[in-house]
Amino acid sequence: MMGFVLKMAAFLCCILAIMEPAHRESAAFPPPQEQGYADPDLLDPDGIWQPAPTPPGAVSWATFATTKVTETFDADSWTFEADFSEAVKALEGQRIKVNGFMLPLQNADTQTHFILMAYPQSCPFHFSIGPSQLIEVKADFGVAFSYEPILIEGTLNLITDKDNGLVYRLSAASAVAG
Numbered sequence: 416m417m418g419f420v421l422k423m424a425a426f427l428c429c430i431l432a433i434m435e436p437a438h439r440e441s442a443a444f445p446p447p448q449e450q451g452y453a454d455p456d457l458l459d460p461d462g463i464w465q466p467a468p469t470p471p472g473a474v475s476w477a478t479f480a481t482t483k484v485t486e487t488f489d490a491d492s493w494t495f496e497a498d499f500s501e502a503v504k505a506l507e508g509q510r511i512k513v514n515g516f517m518l519p520l521q522n523a524d525t526q527t528h529f530i531l532m533a534y535p536q537s538c539p540f541h542f543s544i545g546p547s548q549l550i551e552v553k554a555d556f557g558v559a560f561s562y563e564p565i566l567i568e569g570t571l572n573l574i575t576d577k578d579n580g581l582v583y584r585l586s587a588a589s590a591v592a593g
Contacts, residue, residue, distance in 0.1 A: 466515075466533035466548075467564035473512040476533035478502050482547040482582060494577040495546055503573070512568045512591060513550060517560055525557025531567055531585070550583040558590045566591040 466476035481500035486493055499507075518530040533548040551574075552558075552567055569588030574581050 464534065468514060470512070470514055470566060473514050473566065474506065476513075476515070476548060478506075479533070479550070479583065480547050484546045484582060492578070493580070495580050495582070496577050497546070497573070497575070497582040499573055499582075506571050507573045509571055510568060511571050511585075512566055513585070514564050514566045515550070516562075516564055517558070519560050523557070525559050526552075527554045527557055528552070529554075529558070530581075531565075535562070546580055546582045549581060550585055551581045552585045552588045554588040554590075556589060558588075 469475040478500075482503050483498040483500075485496045485498070487496070513531060515531040515533055516535045517526065518532055518536060519526050520528050520530065529552050531550040531552050532544065534544055552569065554567075554569070558565065558567070567585060567588050568591050569585030572584040572586055574584055
């Protein structure tokens with residue numbers, strides 16, 4: 416079952432990799448290689464599309480958006496290389512809190528392995544955000560699924576494996592009562 420879940424997460428990340436560049440090729444956005452998915456709209460406090468709110472003591476999604484992610488397609492596979500900002504590097508190995516939207520990876524009411532996203536899933540066919548706005552979560556105990564933002568606490572790990580499309584992981588995570 417775990418193999419299926421990991422394959423599903425990899426599939427979702429591949430969809431992100433394939434769909435995101437086409438969206439970004441318009442004149443309104445610089446090419447992905449120039450912006451590394453740190454979408455300026457994500458950092459605009461007056462923008463129409465807002466990330467989950469940042470409660471006191473939590474890390475904001477704007478901090479995670481400072482990571483530049485470069486994608487490369489060679490022969491038959493995509494790879495993603497993260498250039499972590501100093502602000503993000505300073506958080507590695509620390510217990511942090513992040514408020515976001517759950518993308519379940521298990522067929523259950525509670526999740527121990529899921530993706531936390533800055534924004535709610537808006538399209539069933541692809542993500543509208545880049546890898547810097549996704550966090551893989553591995554919880555010690557099941558976290559109840561919700562369509563509303565949830566506050567998660569865990570140890571931040573920076574992922575340097577270029578093959579899976581994820582750049583952040585929260586391990587030993589749990590939901591924070593709010």
